[in-house]
Amino acid sequence: MNTSANIYNLPKVRGVYKFAEPLKNYTWLNVGGPAEVMYFPEDEEDLRSFLRQKSEDLPVFIIGGGSNLLVRDGGISGVVIKLGNKNFARQRIENNTLYCGAGSVNFILKKMIEKNGLGGLEFLCSIPGTIGGAVRGNAGCFGSDMATVLTAVRVMLPSGEVRNLNNEECGFSYRHSDIPADWIILEVGLKFAYERSEEVAAKIAQNAEYRRTHQPQGIRTAGSTFKNPEGYAAWKLIKQCGGDKMVYGGARMSEQHCNFLHNDGTATAADIEKLCHAIEQEAAAKCEVPLELEIKIVGQE
Ligand SMILES: Cc1cc2nc3c(=O)[nH]c(=O)nc-3n(C[C@H](O)[C@H](O)[C@H](O)COP(=O)(O)OP(=O)(O)OC[C@H]3O[C@@H](n4cnc5c(N)ncnc54)[C@H](O)[C@@H]3O)c2cc1C
Structure with a gap:
């Protein structure tokens, strides 16, 4: 793989480019070759400017927390985008909805969900990865999934256009959404019902305990490898x-x-x-x- 920025005629950005970046460091399975180019946008405007100026034939892949990915040993050609900047990990609460930047790490949302008593979002706290990845694959556990709680999602299209989708428009089914692979999820709105923070904390602890006793801990894995076929484990x-x-x-x-x-x-x-x-x-x-x-x-x- 060539590591020269000029070869790709990459647009000038305010974010960071890295070349031949080993993707095993960004995935839970801890394997895989390098990203030809890795791009960490500074903010949404930087990302939009990159998408508008990059050459059309330069492939782009978006990575979240890498907890559901097996990256092959030859790595990924083109640009791997990671929303690692704090500008993609902001949260706010408005009208019984938690809005989170797509780069928000689910484990970190736990503190906010507990402290504010955001009932209905407890399941999310035990799923590795980012909220963007969770929406893309309709992640779920303990009887809930993203389809149960998502009210809105803001996405950026390859043209740089930003669009708002409602729950129905995401086309959710079991561990799947119809959101096209080249649309970048920017922000997600999740509905909740206020509960006492002690009750929310207790449910989160109960879920964590279930995982500790039923699932392997601290290993290089990607969680469930195969989907449960309907009616089967x-x-x-x-x-x-x-x-x-x-x-x-x-x-x-x-x-x-x-x-x-x-x-x-x-x-x-x-x-x-x-x-x-x-x-x-x-x-x-x-x-x-x-x-x-x-x-x-x-x-x-
Ligand atoms: C120990 C362990 C336990 C797990 N338990 C569960 C579980 O209980 N339930 C469950 O559903 N999953 C589980 N998983 C799998 C995984 O955590 C989820 O699928 C998670 O939601 C993936 O998020 P991520 O950010 O890591 O996405 P990644 O693995 O980085 O990417 C997954 C997909 O999402 C896309 N993507 C990522 N970010 C964006 C974005 N901003 N915009 C558009 N597309 C994006 C990627 O292109 C890729 O196609 C587990 C994994 C591990 C390692």
């Missing part, structure tokens, strides 16, 4: 087809919860992808329903 199908015993290099499924990938620190992205595909194939051959990946595989081999 993915982990049971993985067990049924023997996927829980498969090993590819440093990649296997967690002993504690076999729908969680586990990179022991030596896995390559190729090991992980092989494991995923081997499980898919075995499930197709041996189980009543096929498995579909929940994690997103991106980049070049």
